[in-house]
Amino acid sequence: MNDSQRFPFLEIKNKAGRSLLRPLMPIILHADDEAISATALLDTGADVNVMPYSMGIALGGRWDDLPVVFGLSGNLSQQPARGLVVSAKVGKFSQVRLAFAWSHSDEIRLLLGQMNFFLLFNVCFYGSEGFFEVNLKSDS
Secondary structure: OOOOEEEEOEEEEOOOOOEEEEOEEEEEEEEOOEEEEEEEEEOOOOOEEEEOHHHHHHOOOOHHHOOEEEEOOHHHOOOEEEEEEEEEEEOOOOOEEEEEEEEOOOOOOOEEOOEOHHHHEEEEEEHHHOEEEEEEOOOO
16 A cells, blocks of 8 residues: 555454454544544444444534434434534644534544545455555545
8 A cells, every 4th residue: 555554553442352453543523613532443344434422412512403314323322413514624634624413422432434434545454464554645
C-alpha cells in the first residue's frame, strides 16, 4: 500500500476476562468547536459507522433536532439512531467527513464500517502478524 500507516492490533478483555486482539485505531472526531479523541473498532461487517450516544453529545449533537433516519441491526436493533456527520482525523491522513449512525445507547463501541469509512480508506489486515495498514483512497 502506498503511503499507508500501520497500526497494531490492540488487546481488549471480553466479559469473561479473556484477552482478545482487535483492529482498534485512534481517531479524532471534530464537530463545530468540539473535538474528542477516541479509539474505533474497524468492523468490515458493519454496514455503517456507529457512534455511541455520549460521543455525539460531546460533539455538540442535539438528539431531538435530528429525525430518525434508520434503525440499526443486530444487537442494536432496538435502539433508535440519528444521522450525524463529523470531521475525522485518522492517523497522518488528511481530515475526512464521516457519516455515523448515532445510537441512543452507550453500550456500543465506536465502529468504523462500510458506509463510509471503508469507502474512503483501504485497509489490509495482517492478523497473524498482529497489525493492519490503512491508506486514504486515491481520487483517481
